[in-house]
Amino acid sequence: MYDLVVKNGTLVTPQGTVEADLGIVGEKIVAVGLNLAGKSEIDVSEKLVLPGVIDAHTHMALPVAGTRSSDDFFTGTRAAACGGVTSIVDFTVGSAKTTIPEDIESRQQVAKDAVIDYTFHGEVIGWKPGQESEFHDAVSLGVKTFKFFTAYGSSGRRSDSGVLYHAFRAIAKLGATALVHCEDDDLITSLVNQLTDDERGEMMSLARTRPPECEGAAIEQVAYYAAVTGARVHIVHVSSDLGRAAVKRAKSRGVHLTAETCPQYLFLTKDVYKREDAHLFSASPALRAKSDQDALWKGLREGTLDLVATDHCPFTVVQKTWKGSFLDLPYGLPGVETLLPLLYSEGVRKGNIGLTDLPYFLSEAPARVNSLYPRKGTLGIGSDADIVIFDPSARWTIHAKALHMAIDFSPYEGMEMHGAVDTTISRGRIVYSDGKSHGEKGRGRFIPV
């Protein structure tokens, strides 16, 4: 007798779909089979059963320029669970004054109210060659992915090529992974310097000053250092065809590269910068052309892009108050709660990707890249019972007001969705059902990898 049985559903895995029940004891999946009996049972006939989504790129409670992203770990993970997400990988907050291990310890305090499980990428800010032991100590604390920026020199977050080279060597030795935000800072600065005052007042200038070539150029360089150091490198938020092509070239010559894209690049284009509320769409990388969007879908289908993550970093309408220039805005968009519905409705149903791609891009691949597999990311026996029950026949319309994220607008407001999250199970416990969150503050655990 199992504690909980998910009955009569269609299990969706990267290998195919199968009609079967899932038997859960405590926090684990212990059986996949037919006619299982449980103390408690959920009948999921006509519904899809997917492994819980892992959002491998979120920024809860992120301090930026005197403000903070509007979701904290409680509101953000509660909303995540309502969207079928059962784990997030967030970031530590690095600084030149603290070490990476110190950042991990302080971030664990900030994250302790999480409703679902989480782990961290260690942000690398102000690191210098000679401080290699910090990576080793971080790995002992359970963090094995480290985040670098090639942009944001003005706020001190940029890593130059000397830092990348030495840090990648240390990371390669540890079998860890470097994550890199790839944009050519010098190119951005030169383009910003050419702007007239009028152009600084236009949101379209965000796209003009952070063009696809700044992404492509940075990926080429980072891939080169990945190749010569042997480090595993993950390129975050690939947004353009040039970025996709650079990743593809590197992979084809054997560089240990993985890459992600985000919903905002798959579902929005820079046309939003012509709208009245254009400033709400401030993000970097900037939004792109329709041709880039098509190229990103192709990148997913051809295996150049390995996963989809949100870069969830919400700022409210007030936080995004227009002060006359696109340079004076916090950059970031909400997305953790709408990731799975958008990818099903606009990805699977419109034929951009297949149904069985969904658990690969949203669960298995993020689990593998972040060393969480097979504890997370699969419906296998022995894995954590992190499960989403998805109703493919449900219809609804995205309205920020009806969502659970701590933000008062949605970039996807008014979009009509086919398919909705019905129930979310996190380590054997129902955290979302019947349109309501049952998430418990602090039940989420830090998962050391």
Ligand SMILES: [Zn+2]
């Ligand atoms: Zn990010």
